[in-house]
Amino acid sequence: MKHFKSFASDNYAGVLPQVMEALQKANIGHARSYGADEITARTKALFNQVFEADASVYFVFNGTGANVLSISAATQSYNAILCADTSHIYNDESSAPETFTGCRFFPLPANSEGKIEPVTIRERLIRSGDVHYAQTKLISITQSTEYGTLYTPAEIKAIAELAHENGMYLHVDGSRFFNAAAALDCSLADISSKAGVDILSLGGTKAGMMFGEAVVVFNKDLNQHIAYKHKQIMQLASKTRFIAVQFEAMLHNELWRQTAQHANKMAQLLHSVLHKYAQVKVTKPVQANAVFAEIPAAWYEPLQEHFPFYIWKDSTHEVRLMCAFDTTEEDIIAFDNAIAGLQR
Amino acid sequence: MKHFKSFASDNYAGVLPQVMEALQKANIGHARSYGADEITARTKALFNQVFEADASVYFVFNGTGANVLSISAATQSYNAILCADTSHIYNDESSAPETFTGCRFFPLPANSEGKIEPVTIRERLIRSGDVHYAQTKLISITQSTEYGTLYTPAEIKAIAELAHENGMYLHVDGSRFFNAAAALDCSLADISSKAGVDILSLGGTKAGMMFGEAVVVFNKDLNQHIAYKHKQIMQLASKTRFIAVQFEAMLHNELWRQTAQHANKMAQLLHSVLHKYAQVKVTKPVQANAVFAEIPAAWYEPLQEHFPFYIWKDSTHEVRLMCAFDTTEEDIIAFDNAIAGLQR
Amino acid sequence: MKHFKSFASDNYAGVLPQVMEALQKANIGHARSYGADEITARTKALFNQVFEADASVYFVFNGTGANVLSISAATQSYNAILCADTSHIYNDESSAPETFTGCRFFPLPANSEGKIEPVTIRERLIRSGDVHYAQTKLISITQSTEYGTLYTPAEIKAIAELAHENGMYLHVDGSRFFNAAAALDCSLADISSKAGVDILSLGGTKAGMMFGEAVVVFNKDLNQHIAYKHKQIMQLASKTRFIAVQFEAMLHNELWRQTAQHANKMAQLLHSVLHKYAQVKVTKPVQANAVFAEIPAAWYEPLQEHFPFYIWKDSTHEVRLMCAFDTTEEDIIAFDNAIAGLQR
């Protein structure tokens, strides 16, 4: 039973073979450092093509780096950020945003699908111009969300408009942005540049890269300081070509769509497996590559021995099961069998 | 009608005559700067006597300075602070705490009296030792609260114990601490040193001083860095004697109790006045020097012309009326007459 | 011998009688808080008149607050500040500027008079646009300097032009700005607005106020964020009228000039006294209210018993003697006598 995949997180997976191959091909001779190389230049051009925009692209090491860089590009230290109270940026990135930018978070109650709604945002748009109150300047949403659900293009547009009408910017934490676009069967542009997003953290690592994310700036206002912040925030790689080339491989012929579709499909399969069991209650809509379900606590130990997963909410025995690019039908069947074995 | 007092805030009031006199007396000759003078030394000794503790005392300029200094003494940059979602520290001090300390706030829902309850705190005591999660290290409560209500000594003790059992500290934002002690008819020690409080922001300005607050450190763990932070945080006065001497005047013969009792009594009188009117609903218990009430919106303009007050919640027409050391019965009667005039 | 004045610092002095009187007069009834009061409004208007400029004025509590607020108005976190290696901002304000603004200091060698020269500044104007290098955005000079010397209006203009030609701003730390203007026999505008200064920390405390300094913004570019930073930096007084009214008293009929001239004159007298002694070497030009001199180390103890002073550089026995508004001829004569007594 040893070699089945974990459902703990999509960052337990390794590196896509196509990405590994690209890394090897990039390892030839010398290249200018800190992003002045040719691979980086051509990958940035590819971003503009794919995102159908004249965007600025900053390659960074990890998701927290991408989010903090995005915030730092859009704010002054007396600003506040609105985000879902369930968001990764609020719960899983230590106090990195505060320490680096000085800003305040105002967490908003997420709805049952882990999304924030315009009405909720609107309630917090108060005290503009009041120096005693941290001035809200940025809304951050997660796509796909921490619950594995999706904002539709129309929902994003609505939030973007609300942001812009109130002198604010919209950031998307897209650590699983590829899964979202694959699930929505849309282009990357449809849920970013074309939906009014100002700045995007585009995740690479969870999608099958070794390391690396990209901050994509659509709103030119946010270009003023970001190149300096990129270095200052410790996210400028000396051998940037090795991040760029991974993204090139991901974007080439939409490799990302193929692999994300697969992960999403595995989540659907997992959903259908879990659905069979009366003791299991799937708790969130399964829209991308995550499955949330309440299971008997007695199952934790025997299941986790071979199939690690994350206990989301211990009080209700809700667990999170993530599928990755390398999750196989065989893995799901083995998991099904393991559950079935517990029934006897 | 010009000379009636405002109910907008107790910081609209000026300086107590006894405090003014003390300032004049302190203005003789040269004194060592930055708190090394004799007046500061003897006032610190007086604090220890009054608070019945071997405390360290740091005089600062204002309330935000006192709160941020307190937080900075108790935290590292990866820490989080629990406070009421109604708290001044969370809503009215810009992002000063984040910018200076790097810490995260986790706001907790206040109960109907504006207090946080142990059960609410306990729910947030999660993920200790998890590097991804800002580590909760400090609980901050306000006494008297932003709703003009009071934590009893027993309630403070319960929160302090909960804090200490979980390796955390308890901070009290006491910008109206004198009003609280006067209303509870207890000593300053009863609701601080004797109740397990680790560090206190003791307000002077709203109580009738010209400027100045004090940070009182009861837990010696918090002495490690605070003297350096005091300077670094821009709150060390060169002519400290002029803050110290004001506190000396306040503490001498419990001047604070007499003046705070008066302000509290005026709030009760105001309450009884408002209570007479069917259109008015007093919304919070009147325990210290604040009265919260829903009033007809049509009253805003005619009343505020002579009696400014603060609109707390526009959606329900809830207003806040503060009484200060210099509010008089005559002021309240005039206000009553003004309301009566609106009835006709 | 007890009642002679200290030469340790001009902040050992108390409060000018005229300032004390103004404080009393301002203590009438209620006034709007946080600077929205009438006294503050009319004092700001007076600043504009005196500085012959359409300036923005922010009243703060102390000198470090004024300097950090000035820096924060002119910089982003990836910026650097040039200042003299002898400057107060670099040596005596802890790491407050870094902690609050994130910026880097590049200290420049001061010349023998404690001033920085354009040629020295020019050498550090390197690597503009290089993201690896903290980008120099602000030059900060001290007037009068830490050595008690003066920048002439022409010298300030030259530095301002150099700053502006290179996309930088000029800040003046003027904790003893009144002494400088009095010594130069010029207007406050001559060495600020008219000399190209962008932002000024104008000192009140050392000049005879109880507390309070002002940040005066001449360059409108620096108005964008400063009102928010003012609060965030913990330097916005709730009872601002009591800072404003002190400045009003200082500016009224140029009270500042009369008192600063006196202090400067006392420094000249002290200079002439010291000059008589063969064992004493005055080490800096005496231009404002400070005298620097090398004296025999054996004199430290007997002299400091009655006349505290600051040992500037122990290795050469260089001491600093400051005169204040309340230093008297009698004080200087007594000091002379004390030295004479050591000769026998």
Next chain:
Amino acid sequence: MKHFKSFASDNYAGVLPQVMEALQKANIGHARSYGADEITARTKALFNQVFEADASVYFVFNGTGANVLSISAATQSYNAILCADTSHIYNDESSAPETFTGCRFFPLPANSEGKIEPVTIRERLIRSGDVHYAQTKLISITQSTEYGTLYTPAEIKAIAELAHENGMYLHVDGSRFFNAAAALDCSLADISSKAGVDILSLGGTKAGMMFGEAVVVFNKDLNQHIAYKHKQIMQLASKTRFIAVQFEAMLHNELWRQTAQHANKMAQLLHSVLHKYAQVKVTKPVQANAVFAEIPAAWYEPLQEHFPFYIWKDSTHEVRLMCAFDTTEEDIIAFDNAIAGLQR
């Protein structure tokens, strides 16, 4: 002429074949994220063996991250850091250290070899306990230095002792630490754990890794906060195994020594080539993999066309030439020929 190596920086080179191979081998199945995997565990054990110490090891993405994490582990925000005025940390890492830690730098004049000497450090050990002065807590040296020179084990020991006697810590910025140990023909422990170093930034990228550095903590005092700072500072990789395995390859059979020795040898060869030309003056001792030389300015353009290098000091036409693991004798000969061609 296209394929010769650049002398601009050792970070222009790609990835060692052995490291590439290790990356491929690590890419099998799932592994726990954020450093909880087996490869990371065994690599940390290997570090302890190699460094002959019970050290804590934190894998980070880049050199600035390593340095800032090291500083943050050793300081509070009111502290100061001593470093050479030539150091990378002071000149080439933006204001990242200040922004993240709040600390002040006091740059010290480096000697002609780019090293700081105990006598220089001692002069700055002033004002301990003075709250107005940023309190010096950390000394940071670079090994090999920015001039390509070396601190001997005895020199490091002397600085470490000076640091410890004064309650300070010693940090080594070792972005080229392997080159130093290879040049000194000593173990990694000889110039770190055994020399009294408290915390080390160990460089991997310039030595031939794709990305990744390690912070090695020898002094257990510095373990108190570092795990939390590691995440907070955005330097905790989700797929840490891919950093760890690169270091494993570097340390295995001292691959690092072999490759660093080669680079150092190429620098010696380059030195001997340059030495032949009368117009060239080698300006620093060539001890590791860097050569500094003054060359005719007219050579810049023709030489840089095929052999990019860094202009260190334009005023004296001093250039820096770095050799990497992949620099070949053929590269040097071609460079020699190119210079010779300029002579005609």
